[in-house]
Amino acid sequence: xxxxxxxxxxxxxxxxLGGATVQAADEYPHTDQQDWSFAGVFGTYDQNQLRxxxxxxxxxxxxxxxxxxxxxxxxxxxxxxxxxxxxxxxLAAEYTVVDEMADGGEREGVPADRxxxxxxxxxxxxxxxxxxxxxxxxxxxKARGIHMDFPWWVFNYFTAYQEAGxxxxxxxxxxxxxxxxxxxLDAGLHYNSYYSGHAIAMAAPLADGIVSYADExxxxxxxQYSRDVAAFLQWTADPHMVSRKSTGFMVILFxxxxxxLMYLVKxxxxxxxH
Ligand code: HEC
Numbered sequence: 001x002x003x004x005x006x007x008x009x010x011x012x013x014x015x016x017l018g019g020a021t022v023q024a025a026d027e028y029p030h031t032d033q034q035d036w037s038f039a040g041v042f043g044t045y046d047q048n049q050l051r052x053x054x055x056x057x058x059x060x061x062x063x064x065x066x067x068x069x070x071x072x073x074x075x076x077x078x079x080x081x082x083x084x085x086x087x088x089x090x091l092a093a094e095y096t097v098v099d100e101m102a103d104g105g106e107r108e109g110v111p112a113d114r115x116x117x118x119x120x121x122x123x124x125x126x127x128x129x130x131x132x133x134x135x136x137x138x139x140x141x142k143a144r145g146i147h148m149d150f151p152w153w154v155f156n157y158f159t160a161y162q163e164a165g166x167x168x169x170x171x172x173x174x175x176x177x178x179x180x181x182x183x184x185l186d187a188g189l190h191y192n193s194y195y196s197g198h199a200i201a202m203a204a205p206l207a208d209g210i211v212s213y214a215d216e217x218x219x220x221x222x223x224q225y226s227r228d229v230a231a232f233l234q235w236t237a238d239p240h241m242v243s244r245k246s247t248g249f250m251v252i253l254f255x256x257x258x259x260x261l262m263y264l265v266k267x268x269x270x271x272x273x274h
Contacts, residue, residue, distance in 0.1 A: 007068065007200055009238065012139060015046075016028050019183055024176060027173070027256060029065075029193060031146040031148075031167055031168070031171050031173055031194075032060050032149070032170070032174075033146075033167050034163075034167060034170055034227055034230075035124050036163045036231065036234075037049065037081070037231070038163065038241060038242065038253055039159075039160075039161070039163055040159060040160055041245055041248075041249050042245075042249075043242070043245070044079070044242050045079060045080065045231070045234075045235050045241075045246075046231070047080075047081060047082050047228075048215070049231045049232075050081040050082075050231060050232050050235050051095060052079045052085075052213055052215075052218065052228040052232075053103070053228035053229045053230070053231050053232025053235075054075065054081050054162075054232050055211060055213070055228075056206075056211050056225045056228055056229040056232070057137070057229055057232055057233070060205050060211065060225075060229075061137065061205060062118060062136040063118055063231065064118055064125075064129065064134070064202075065118070065134045065136065066116075066117045066118060066137070066138075067137055067138045067236060068114065068115070068117075068136045068138050069114075069136075069138035069139065069236070070138055070236050071111065071113060071114050071200055072088050072091060072092040072109060072110075072111045072112070072113055073111035073112060073212050074239070075088050075091070076088045076111070076190070077239065079239065079240075079242055079243070080235055081232075081235075085111070086109050086191045089111055092108075092109035092110050092111050092113060093109060093110075094109070095108075095109040095113075096108065096116070097113045097116050098116075105161055118134075119133075129201055129202075130187070130188030130201050131188065131201070132201035132202075134202065137157075137233055137236070138236045138237065139236075139237045139238065140165065140169065141166055141168075141169060141230070141233045141234045141236070141237035141238065142165055142235035142237040142238065143163025143165070144164070144165050144168040145164035145165060145168060146164045146167050148173070155174035159221040160245060160248075162235065162238070163171060163184060163239060165233070165234055165237060166230040166233065167230075168228045169226070169230040169233055170192045170230040172192065172194050172195060173205070173222070173225075173226035173229070173230070174194075174223055174226050175192050175193045175195070176191070176192050177191055177192070177193050178191065179191035180196075180244075185199050186199070188216070189242060190203050190204065192204075194223040198212035200274055205268070206222045206225050207222065208220060208221050210225075221247065269270075
């Protein structure tokens with residue numbers, strides 16, 4: 001029985017491997033997977049990186065992209081960027097939010113407000129961006145993933161790989177290039193070797209040096225900005241990832257303990273039965 005199972009698994013592996021090699025190798029772009037602090041069973045978000053990522057989002061991406069599911073006060077949460085209550089209050093007050101109850105329909109932001117939309121409507125957002133409205137980024141890291149050939153994705157179950165969204169965003173942001181000779185792009189589209197179809201309506205948003213980090217030791221490069229903002233967007237999409245992973249780990253430990261106990265109980269109960 002056991003032998004049969006092993007043989008079955010091997011046959012399946014051989015079949016799938018064969019299938020994977022037949023597939024055109026360049027059908028999917030290569031993903032440069034990053035070493036994320038939040039990777040693995042014991043990974044946690046790096047507070048400094050989340051703060052830098054938020055700074056990149058705020059200074060660059062927020063002019064086009066909303067963060068619909070994030071309120072200012074979320075930025076004070078432990079495990080996240082963890083700003084102080086006062087910092088969040090001051091940050092919110094820098095923004096004007098739409099509020100029908102307020103005099104004139106607008107008022108100063110407070111921590112409970114959602115992140116304000118950069119455009120008054122989807123239509124205006126599309127008109128300002130060559131016909132494509134910039135999508136909301138709060139859940140983007142959950143909405144995108146990367147392609148992996150068999151057998152690599154099988155290992156994801158063991159390494160608790162959940163960083164595909166961050167890897168996608170990083171690779172997208174660092175893959176703007178000149179279009180290959182002879183390839184014409186429609187007006188308003190930009191060549192990105194990682195984006196599916198290679199023609200994206202978002203112009204390269206980052207360039208070396210455009211965001212000044214407080215910590216001088218951190219490089220101010222497109223790669224670093226991309227990694228930081230991708231980590232921040234992973235947090236906005238999955239702020240409870242860390243506690244979920246540690247709960248999962250405790251549950252597995254408990255189940256292993258329970259299995260051993262049940263095995264011993266079974267041996268004791270059946271001790272005299274032959
Ligand atoms: C000038 C406006 C503008 C800025 C600034 C901008 N974007 Fe975009 N972004 C867009 C538009 C427009 C699209 C839709 C592209 C499309 O569908 O072709 C988009 C799409 C995206 C997507 C989705 C790509 C996909 O797979 O569909 C991501 C992720 C993204 N932007 C991240 C960012 C990040 C991170 C920043 C800041 C570093 C940023 N954007 C800055 C306009 C912008």
